[in-house]
Amino acid sequence: MSDILFALRAELRGIFADRQVRLIILAALVIYALVYPYPYRAELLRDVPVVLVDLDRSTSSAELARRVNASEAVALSHDAPDMIAAIRLVQERRAYGVLVIPEGFERGLLRGSQSPVALYADASYFLMYQRVMQGAAVPLRQMGAEVEMGRLISQGTAPDVALSQVSPAVQVEVPLFNPAAGYATYVLPAAFVLILQQTMLMGLALVATRRGRGRGHPVWRILGRMVAWVALYALLLPVYLIVLPAFYGLPHLGNVTALLMLGLPFVLATGLLAQCLAAVFRRGEVVQVVLLALGLPFFFLSGFAWPVEAIPAHLNALAQIIPSTPAIDGIVRVSQMGATLPEIAHRLWHLWALVGVFAAVALWLEQSAGRAGHEAEEDAVPANRPR
Amino acid sequence: MWAVMLREFRLILRRPALLGLVIVLPVVMLITLTGIFRAGIPTGMAVVVVDLDRSDLSRSITRMLDAAPEITVREQALSLSEARAQIVADQARGAVYLPQGLERDIIRGARPEIVIFYDNQHMSAGSMVARGARGAIDTALAGLRLSIRQGQGEAPVQAMARIQPIPLQAHALFNPAFDYVHFLLSALVPTVLQIIAAAATAYAISLDFGPGRHPQVLARMAGGVLPAMLGKILPYTLLFLLILGLSDIALYGWLAVPLRGSLLLMATGAVLFVLSAQLIGAAAFVLTRDMGRAASIIAVITAPAFGFMGLGFPREAMSQLAQAWGAVIPGTWYVQLRIDQSLRDTPLDISVWSVVWLACIAFALGALVLLRLVRLRGEIEAMK
Numbered sequence: 001m002s003d004i005l006f007a008l009r010a011e012l013r014g015i016f017a018d019r020q021v022r023l024i025i026l027a028a029l030v031i032y033a034l035v036y037p038y039p040y041r042a043e044l045l046r047d048v049p050v051v052l053v054d055l056d057r058s059t060s061s062a063e064l065a066r067r068v069n070a071s072e073a074v075a076l077s078h079d080a081p082d083m084i085a086a087i088r089l090v091q092e093r094r095a096y097g098v099l100v101i102p103e104g105f106e107r108g109l110l111r112g113s114q115s116p117v118a119l120y121a122d123a124s125y126f127l128m129y130q131r132v133m134q135g136a137a138v139p140l141r142q143m144g145a146e147v148e149m150g151r152l153i154s155q156g157t158a159p160d161v162a163l164s165q166v167s168p169a170v171q172v173e174v175p176l177f178n179p180a181a182g183y184a185t186y187v188l189p190a191a192f193v194l195i196l197q198q199t200m201l202m203g204l205a206l207v208a209t210r211r212g213r214g215r216g217h218p219v220w221r222i223l224g225r226m227v228a229w230v231a232l233y234a235l236l237l238p239v240y241l242i243v244l245p246a247f248y249g250l251p252h253l254g255n256v257t258a259l260l261m262l263g264l265p266f267v268l269a270t271g272l273l274a275q276c277l278a279a280v281f282r283r284g285e286v287v288q289v290v291l292l293a294l295g296l297p298f299f300f301l302s303g304f305a306w307p308v309e310a311i312p313a314h315l316n317a318l319a320q321i322i323p324s325t326p327a328i329d330g331i332v333r334v335s336q337m338g339a340t341l342p343e344i345a346h347r348l349w350h351l352w353a354l355v356g357v358f359a360a361v362a363l364w365l366e367q368s369a370g371r372a373g374h375e376a377e378e379d380a381v382p383a384n385r386p387r
Numbered sequence: 388m389w390a391v392m393l394r395e396f397r398l399i400l401r402r403p404a405l406l407g408l409v410i411v412l413p414v415v416m417l418i419t420l421t422g423i424f425r426a427g428i429p430t431g432m433a434v435v436v437v438d439l440d441r442s443d444l445s446r447s448i449t450r451m452l453d454a455a456p457e458i459t460v461r462e463q464a465l466s467l468s469e470a471r472a473q474i475v476a477d478q479a480r481g482a483v484y485l486p487q488g489l490e491r492d493i494i495r496g497a498r499p500e501i502v503i504f505y506d507n508q509h510m511s512a513g514s515m516v517a518r519g520a521r522g523a524i525d526t527a528l529a530g531l532r533l534s535i536r537q538g539q540g541e542a543p544v545q546a547m548a549r550i551q552p553i554p555l556q557a558h559a560l561f562n563p564a565f566d567y568v569h570f571l572l573s574a575l576v577p578t579v580l581q582i583i584a585a586a587a588t589a590y591a592i593s594l595d596f597g598p599g600r601h602p603q604v605l606a607r608m609a610g611g612v613l614p615a616m617l618g619k620i621l622p623y624t625l626l627f628l629l630i631l632g633l634s635d636i637a638l639y640g641w642l643a644v645p646l647r648g649s650l651l652l653m654a655t656g657a658v659l660f661v662l663s664a665q666l667i668g669a670a671a672f673v674l675t676r677d678m679g680r681a682a683s684i685i686a687v688i689t690a691p692a693f694g695f696m697g698l699g700f701p702r703e704a705m706s707q708l709a710q711a712w713g714a715v716i717p718g719t720w721y722v723q724l725r726i727d728q729s730l731r732d733t734p735l736d737i738s739v740w741s742v743v744w745l746a747c748i749a750f751a752l753g754a755l756v757l758l759r760l761v762r763l764r765g766e767i768e769a770m771k
Contacts, residue, residue, distance in 0.1 A: 020679035031687050039694040039709045045701070064553075090560065091733045093703070098560070109552065116554045123559035124570060124730050125701055130514065137555060144553040151549075164496035166550075168531050169489070171524055172500055173517055175507035176474060183700045186510040198690075206679075285593070286404050288682045289586040293412055295690055296579055297419050305699075307480075307512040310429035315422045333475060336508045343476040 003216025007224025008231075014207035015232065020284075025203040029236065032195045033244050040184040048131045049077035050097040051086040058106035064117070064143060068099060073135030086120075096122040097132035109147060127183075177337050178251070185250050189336050190304045190328045193266075196240045197324045198295050200267070201274045204229065205287040208278030218366040222275070222359065229271040230264065237263045241331060253338035261341060262330045265351035269323040272358035279365040302328045326350040391609045391618025395591070399622070405594075408587045409626055416579045417634050424572045425642070432516050433461035433479040435470045442490035444531075448501075451527045452483060457519030467504075474506050481505035481516040483524070493531065561731045569644040570730060574698050574722045576634050581664045581718040582689040584627050589668035589685060592619055593678040602767045612764045616756070620665055627661045639729070648728030649735060652742060656724040659745040663717035664689075666752035673759040692716045696723075720744045 015021050050068075054061050069076045078095055080086040086098040100118040108115035117140060121132035145166050152162035178185045215221070241259055245252060281287045300306045301319035308316055319325045330347030333339035341348070399405045434452060438445045453460040461479055464470040470482035484502040486492075492499040501524055505517040529550060536546035562570065595615075596602045602615065609615040639646045667688060671681040694700070695713035702710055702719075713719045724741035727733035 020683075023680070023683050028683070028686070032691070035687060036691040036694065038691075038712070039697070039702075039705050040700050041706060041709070045704050087560075088734075091727075091731055092737055114548045114552060114554055116556055118556045118558065120558045120560040123562035124726055125698070127699065128701055129559065133557060137557075140553055140555050144551060147552040148550065151552075161496055164493075164498050165532065165535055168493045168496075168498065168528055168535075170498055170500045171521070171528075172502045173521065174502055174504045175513065175517075176471065176504050177506060177508040178510065179507065181507055181510065181514075183510075186508065187699070281404075283404060285590050285678045285682065286408065288679075288686075289408055289583070289590060290412060292586055292682070292686055292690055293416055293579055293583050296575065296582075296693060297416060297423070300420070300423050300575075304509065305511060306423060307429040307432065307509070307515075309432050309512070310426050311423055312426055315419070329477065332508060333477065337475050337506075339475045343472070 003220035004224040004227065006215050007221040008228045009224075010211070011207065011225040011228035012232070014211060015203065015228075018207065018210065021203045021206050024199055024206065024288075025232075025236070028195075028199045029239065032199070033192075033240075036191060036195065037184060037188050037248055040187060044180065044182060045127060045131050046072060047075035047077075048073060048097070048128055048135065049095040050074045050099055050132060050136070051078045051080050051089050051095045052076040053080050053083060053086050053098060053100045055103045056101050056105040060106040060109055061101040064101060064105075064140070065099070067139035067143060068136050071135040071139055073131045090120075090122055096125065096128040097136070099136060112151060177253075184248060185336075187305065188248060188250060189245060189332050190302070191299070192240045192244055193328045193331050194295065194299050194302070194324050196237065197266075197270050197327070198291055198298075200229075200233070200270050201277065202288050202291050204271050204274035205278040205281075205291070206284045208275050209282060209284045209287065218363055222272075222362055222366060225275075226268055226271065229267055233263070233267040237267060241335065245335065250336075252335055254334035254336070255340075258334045258339070258341045258344070259331065262327065262334060262344070262348060262351065265348065265355050266323055266327040266331075269351055269354040269358055272355065272362045273323060275362040276358060276365060279362075279369065298322055298324055301325065304328050304332065320350070321354070323351065323354055326354075388609050388614035388618040391605060391615055392622050394608070395619060395622040398594075399626075405587075405591065408583070408590060409623060410630075413580060413583050413627075413630050416583070417576060417630075417637075420572060420575050420579065421637070421642075424569070424575075429512065429515065430456050431459040432457060432481075432512055432519075434458045434516060434520065435462055435464045435473055435479045435482045436460050437464050437467055437470050437482060437484045439487040440485050440489035444490040444493065444527075445485045447530075448483075448485060448524060448527045451523040452520060455519040455523040457515050458523075470504065474504070480509065480512050481520060483520055569638065569642050570726070571698065572642070573638055573644055573725055573729060574696065575693075576631070576638070577660065577718050577721050577725070578693045578696070580627060580631060581660075581667075581692060581716075582685070584623070584661055584664035585668035585671070585685045585689050586682060587668070588620060588623055588665040589672040589681045590678060591623060592616070592669055592672045593681070595619060596672065596676070597678060598676065606767055612760055612767055613757070616669070616760060620669060623665060624658075624661055627665070628657060631657055631661065644729060646729050647732035648738065652735065652738060653724065653728050656721055656728075656742050656745055659742065659749050660717050660721035663745060663749040663752055666749060666756060667717075670752050670755045670759070673756055673763065688716065689718075692718050695719060698722070714744070715748065717745055717748050720748070 015025060052065055054065060065076055068074065078089055080089065089095045090098065098120040105115045119136050121129045123129045148166045149162045152165060153159055175181060241263065277287055281290060301322065302325045303311060326347040330344045333344050399409060436449050436452065438449060449460055452458060464473060464482065467484060473479045474482060482504040486499055489499050503517055503520045505513045507513045532550045533546050536549060537543060541549065594600065595605050605615040606612045609618050638644050668685055671684040675681045675684065695709060695716060696719045697713065702713055720741040724738060727738045727741065
């Protein structure tokens with residue numbers, strides 16, 4: 001018992017007495033939490049600028065342009081005489097799409113034939129492309145339906161029959177969760193989990209590389225450290241997962257118990273992984289650089305922003321070793337989608353399995369380090385000196 | 388300076404930590420990122436159908452849904468709440484609700500509602516599922532409208548034209564194959580490289596200029612503090628450019644991302660980008676003279692940089708301050724240059740501004756490092 005307490009105190013001292021570790025674990029919280037979400041504060045894309053190339057210059061083409069302009073997603077911000085001038089505006093990033101109404105548009109409508117319209121959306125930006133398509137497609141479809149109905153009615157079809165012939169069923173799309181399609185609401189809950197993991201890995205691995213030799217059996221030593229992490233992150237985890245999301249006004253559906261139930265194995269698995277990483281890389285500076293570079297790949301491997309369905313199976317299998325993979329999924333489902341514990345049970349078991357595996361590896365490393373003991377330390381010191 | 392550079396190359400080969408950071412880490416990162424995005428746009432995402440009608444029509448809609456490349460109809464759910472539970476529990480990404488009496492109501496002209504539910508918390512997957520389902524239902528309903536018109540005696544071609552008086556011809560500008568994936572990859576590579584270049588440079592400098600080290604030896608070897616610093620930095624510039632070049636050969640050669648613009652401009656941009664990223668690391672170190680604090684500065688600047696580049700959420704929609712912060716990060720301009728010169732075939736007179744900005748950033752960072760070195764020179768030369 002006293003060995004556990006000793007290890008606990010040593011770990012907490014390692015965290016709080018070391019300026020650099022303090023900087024990573026505490027100051028990074030403030031900096032990352034403010035800097036990272038900053039680009040997404042605007043949440044929604046409204047009135048994406050689109051160039052209008054109206055070659056028909058008729059009443060009908062003006063009506064079509066008016067309707068597209070009225071949509072929330074796009075605004076017809078520029079007029080261009082031809083495609084060349086329009087494309088130039090897009091290349092300058094002053095617009096993200098071109099709507100071309102060809103000559104003869106109105107004539108076609110009056111004659112009862114087809115009057116096609118062309119839309120060029122900038123596909124080098126996924127979100128812009130989507131918004132431009134959305135913004136133009138809905139009013140176009142509406143106008144088309146009205147034209148078709150008008151023709152049917154003029155042929156003598158009753159208006160209600162014409163309507164049901166033009167659109168036999170009403171299509172409704174209901175976004176579940178994040179109904180406003182806010183970008184911050186989408187990306188931040190997952191990003192906070194990743195930031196938590198990366199700063200924790202960096203900080204605790206740094207403590208591990210700078211630790212002197214411990215006291216007592218390795219099991220007690222590791223157990224003591226685990227208690228220390230839980231004590232510290234009992235404060236920090238709610239800040240990341242509850243306070244920050246509330247600060248950014250993100251919706252929160254989940255129950256706190258389920259969140260904490262997931263948080264416990266996540267903190268333990270991450271802390272134990274930090275011990276393993278410290279043993280592999282041995283030098284604090286190296287661990288830090290490696291973890292810095294790994295952040296982005298970890299995020300995409302978690303299957304959140306980039307769907308698992310598109311990640312190759314072997315990479316996905318590898319990704320399951322990273323605590324953030326099950327943690328991001330589980331925590332987002334609980335906090336944003338209101339999942340209950342049984343619904344994310346597989347994530348919970350997954351995290352506890354990681355705790356078991358990393359604990360075994362950390363224990364083995366601790367034991368072999370203890371056995372190699374003095375020699376290893378002798379070895380490590382001169383390696384730090386310039387030759 | 389040459390002597391210091393040669394010594395640095397030998398140092399990289401001798402030190403596993405340095406070798407790992409400069410060569411192994413970037414290569415592993417590039418392979419991993421390529422692996423994630425190689426497969427392309429996701430397909431076969433699970434959707435549940437809540438079919439309360441169980442008619443020929445509802446079955447044909449279900450078949451259409453299953454035929455959409457984005458989605459696979461995983462199973463049927465008996466109620467909406469069951470479907471919702473499956474979405475929450477990660478068994479499906481969306482649900483399509485076909486109400487009771489669907490076929491009968493359509494024939495009667497009562498215009499029943501078909502509802503698509505999709506998981507918008509996982510926005511990228513959710514929007515793809517919604518698009519696939521929308522397309523499939525549109526196709527099914529268009530078939531229905533066609534058969535009504537044909538039943539009234541219209542010829543198929545004529546009926547086809549009649550149900551769509553204003554057809555929309557949608558074109559994906561600059562990216563006709565809508566190959567978003569490789570595009571993303573070509574932007575992620577510099578982002579990760581920016582982190583590694585800054586951090587590895589700072590680390591390498593710390594090995595000679597850190598506390599307890601002997602920079603005066605190096606300065607004597609190179610004939611001054613400044614050449615010594617240059618000799619430390621330039622070997623890594625070459626290495627990172629080599630890695631960037633190799634990854635570009637893979638990207639534009641093997642993965643066949645289009646390369647339409649000026650290679651010269653791309654190359655100039657690459658050199659300025661790598662130098663600026665390294666100078667971030669160098670400046671962070673000479674300002675703090677402590678690798679730990681330098682790493683924290685580098686982390687704050689380079690780790691969230693991806694968001695500020697505007698690949699997910701576009702820069703134009705960000706606040707002024709966020710745009711300004713993005714503008715001082717070299718990666719923002721370099722990624723923009725790559726996109727301009729590879730996909731968009733942007734005219735040089737527009738694209739050259741990215742390079743000008745990169746040059747300004749490199750110059751400003753260089754000046755910062757220089758100023759700091761001038762102040763440190765006396766201190767270093769006084770060391771014995």
